[in-house]
Amino acid sequence: MTVEEIEAFTAIAELGGFTDASRKLNRSQPAISRRIRELEQSLGAALFERTGRSVVLTDAGRALLPYAEAALAAIRDGERAVREAAERPGGSETLSLAIVGTLADSHLVEALRTFESRFPESSVELRTATSREVSALVRGGEATLGLRYFPDADPKLESIPLGVEKLLVVVPAAHPVTARRLPGLRAFEGERWLGFPPERGQPDSFGHLLDRRLPAMGLAGAPITRVDSLTAQKRLVQAGLGVALMPVSSVREELRIGSLRAVEVDDLDAALPVVAVRRRRGHWSRPAAAFLEVLRDHTPGVLD
Incomplete structure (x- = not known):
């Protein structure tokens, strides 16, 4: 069993096909097939x-996957540890981050500025992804630290609370409900809702939120269309095909230009926990530890 074979195996498992895995690994499809x-x-x-x-x-593949992911992560940790040891003192160190795209807001920008001013010798690699993908990148050692919504239930990952992000009901610009604030959701009776599919093994994921909150607020049985893309949800709301519950950071630009409107609901009691994730036994680099402290300093309890 070689590293190249393990890389091919985990890439196919992650992406669901040989073609996508060959693109990710920059190898020909016959080479990937031969490794498998x-x-x-x-x-x-x-x-x-x-x-x-x-x-x-x-x-058999499912049995192998967690061990293959752990093996690759350990190899990447070892490479980072050696590079960091060889580059000190005075050399550059790299902070590898994976974040949900909507969290790349002013709080993160200020945290990055502060980090770079305190550690000018360090560089930053930043990748955006969904919450599930952020965890996969951290689990596989491709990122040292991740920022995502909701704690991850995977026992191999540690979820570190950073704050919560307020959720708003988002409606099309011409929606008949014109109020900016409502006491409850009754005004949306009969509406179709757009939401994320629930994640298996993640009972607190964003996808379960509508299932819990709508019945609790008198809208049991409301139709829900599952859409696995935040961008697609916004486009469908703009087209008048439903309303959605969204984090405020994800719709700032649309609210500014007026293509969407947002309604605050007093009794909604819904917010998205924002957490940092890292591997429990992974290599914890000096830049990652420093950035986490900076991020905590720049993240208020409620993100808006």
């Missing part, structure tokens, strides 16, 4: 089941 074939031969078991153009993990 050799890995399956060495283990004596099929790791993937081909279903048309996509592939899914077999039972």
